Amino acid sequence: MEEIQNKIRRxxxxxxxxxxxxxxxxxxxxSLPLRATPFFLRDIADANRLVxxxxxxxxxxxxxxxxxxxxxxxxxxxxxxxSVVALLVEKQIHRDHIVIIGVPCQGMVxxxxxxxxxxxxxxxxxxxxxxxxxEGRDFRKSLPRKEYIYPSCKRCxxxxxxxxxxxxxxxxVEEAERAYHEVEAFEKLSPxxxxxxxxxxxxxxxxxxxxxxxxxxxxxxxxxxxxxFPKWIEKGLDPSDVQFWNIVRAYHQTGRCVGCGACERAxxxxxxxxxxxxxxxxxxxELFGFEAGLDLDPPPPLSTYRVDDEQEFIK
Amino acid sequence: xxxxxxxxxxxxxxxxxxDYEVLGPMETAGFASFGRIMSPGELKLNYQNSKKTPKExxxxxxxxxxxxRSTGQSVEVKSAxxxxxRRILFGIRPCDIRAALLLDxxxxxxxxxxxxxxxxxxxxxxxxxxxNHPASTxxxxxxxxxxxxxxxxxxxxxxxxxxxxxEVLSQKGRKLLRGFDGKExxxxxKERAKAIADSATRGISSVIEADGLMxxxxxxxxxxxxxxxxxxxxxxGICTYLCPTCHCFDMADEAFDLKGQRVRCWDSCLFPLFxxxxxxxxxxxxxxxxxxxxxxxxxxxxxxxxxxxxxVGCGRCIIHCPVNLDIRRVxxxxxxx
Numbered sequence: 001m002e003e004i005q006n007k008i009r010r011x012x013x014x015x016x017x018x019x020x021x022x023x024x025x026x027x028x029x030x031s032l033p034l035r036a037t038p039f040f041l042r043d044i045a046d047a048n049r050l051v052x053x054x055x056x057x058x059x060x061x062x063x064x065x066x067x068x069x070x071x072x073x074x075x076x077x078x079x080x081x082x083s084v085v086a087l088l089v090e091k092q093i094h095r096d097h098i099v100i101i102g103v104p105c106q107g108m109v110x111x112x113x114x115x116x117x118x119x120x121x122x123x124x125x126x127x128x129x130x131x132x133x134x135e136g137r138d139f140r141k142s143l144p145r146k147e148y149i150y151p152s153c154k155r156c157x158x159x160x161x162x163x164x165x166x167x168x169x170x171x172x173v174e175e176a177e178r179a180y181h182e183v184e185a186f187e188k189l190s191p192x193x194x195x196x197x198x199x200x201x202x203x204x205x206x207x208x209x210x211x212x213x214x215x216x217x218x219x220x221x222x223x224x225x226x227x228x229f230p231k232w233i234e235k236g237l238d239p240s241d242v243q244f245w246n247i248v249r250a251y252h253q254t255g256r257c258v259g260c261g262a263c264e265r266a267x268x269x270x271x272x273x274x275x276x277x278x279x280x281x282x283x284x285x286e287l288f289g290f291e292a293g294l295d296l297d298p299p300p301p302l303s304t305y306r307v308d309d310e311q312e313f314i315k
Numbered sequence: 316x317x318x319x320x321x322x323x324x325x326x327x328x329x330x331x332x333x334d335y336e337v338l339g340p341m342e343t344a345g346f347a348s349f350g351r352i353m354s355p356g357e358l359k360l361n362y363q364n365s366k367k368t369p370k371e372x373x374x375x376x377x378x379x380x381x382x383x384r385s386t387g388q389s390v391e392v393k394s395a396x397x398x399x400x401r402r403i404l405f406g407i408r409p410c411d412i413r414a415a416l417l418l419d420x421x422x423x424x425x426x427x428x429x430x431x432x433x434x435x436x437x438x439x440x441x442x443x444x445x446x447n448h449p450a451s452t453x454x455x456x457x458x459x460x461x462x463x464x465x466x467x468x469x470x471x472x473x474x475x476x477x478x479x480x481x482e483v484l485s486q487k488g489r490k491l492l493r494g495f496d497g498k499e500x501x502x503x504x505k506e507r508a509k510a511i512a513d514s515a516t517r518g519i520s521s522v523i524e525a526d527g528l529m530x531x532x533x534x535x536x537x538x539x540x541x542x543x544x545x546x547x548x549x550x551x552g553i554c555t556y557l558c559p560t561c562h563c564f565d566m567a568d569e570a571f572d573l574k575g576q577r578v579r580c581w582d583s584c585l586f587p588l589f590x591x592x593x594x595x596x597x598x599x600x601x602x603x604x605x606x607x608x609x610x611x612x613x614x615x616x617x618x619x620x621x622x623x624x625x626x627v628g629c630g631r632c633i634i635h636c637p638v639n640l641d642i643r644r645v646x647x648x649x650x651x652x
Contacts (some may be wrong), residue, residue, distance in 0.1 A: 032452070058638055208553045213550050234581045266553075
């Protein structure tokens, strides 16, 4: 990890001093244990603040559409790069404005799960080999990193960045196999059970829109919930409105979700609707042979038309 | 002062449930939140700060204010507010009580009386619970609070381990003693409570420099500081919605055909729609102006109007921010500007 971190710093110093980029987006040490925090670096004197750890959980590609007009160096994990590809395919960003510093990713640790493994507040955390060590007032616990990575990281088939300008460190062997476990499990439930799961999960939603804001693909200039004329949806917590919001958010990801898990990580209420995006991802794969963020060439399936398109589902 | 042994908590709460709606800390999906409890078993009193705040008891995220219907000739308007509720906020932390006192300044002031808020607030008895183990993110002592501050509580409990030391602090609080089956607290209990409170107060490790903050911000309105501060902010509403003192709201008519309802719901200064004007102009077009508004409102504007900082140091915005944008660091940076 430290070696990777040093390489990242060296690379960034070079990019900035050669004037190849105006700003580098990476991570610095967070203010809380188990956290790193996004860092916008402009001055090479600050390069030693850049960190690389299993706590770099945010998808930094989400900042690319917000920081238009600047040349950006992006420290990017496999999933961040998939988002970059998806944004390029949707023509939201310019490839020549971005320098991708790709970093193969071993998965980011699920801080909430770790917090639940101990009694009391975690005051310190660090990585030691393959273990995450957490310490509190009267405990010290060692947890195997691999077991505590986010579910989306466990599912990840593209830990290595698919495109990059520089690759830091060695490529990893891809371990996960294509699987849609969550949606398959959900499909096995009776309609009543599915409905109650969905209603229960969405009932916790406070409509803070953290899921939307954390998602690189949610870049609409005006989200439908923010339109007051016409008004598509009410603003309160009536279950029908909350459910409507969550469904539309997921479905607007059709053919676009890269499965990075940023939405789940950001959600303060820990709402689990991953089966929804997994469902649309599987459908798009099966119907159109397309997966978001893997390929720069084909147009996104929902913005194009082919005569031989699957149409069995149109009844 | 009295003592309520732990095994007597259940019958005590059961008794309260007969006469009151009881809202307290409870576990939802693996974390503590405030909600209405139907049985004593749902209470989770050994919590650190709840994720959702008890401000919802007085200022719900979403409420129907009135319903209306047109009969052709006239319009009938009916208030949707229930005025007969008797409620208890049970086991609320001193920081959250302080938040309610700050909200009182907004919703129950000489200039503005908000009947919806006041009705719920007046009908509620506040049972405070001292905070034995403040989190590392807590800084209540920097903003005129404390883990054992009794300010605003009608009834206050200190967890002694084997029971609760109970103090009645108002006439409203006295009513709760009717169902109370505890005994007088011993001198030893009182001393133990004091020691716990002292140790908790000493245990607050986070500090913000509140002195001079208002004046400092005064000069910073157009500082380049804001250009960079907002960069990593995602622009979600977590910090405002999980804040016990944030109180901005929007009102809307949900109407269909000849009838409808007017609702009030929380709004967040970080949202694009927050100050969007009818003309299409938005005086706060980017994250820069929005996050500045959040900081300014809490530490400058509110101070101007109410002579208090609109932050109680509960640390929720620190813990739950998806990008770890830490208000403590922001305040340090402001002082350094």
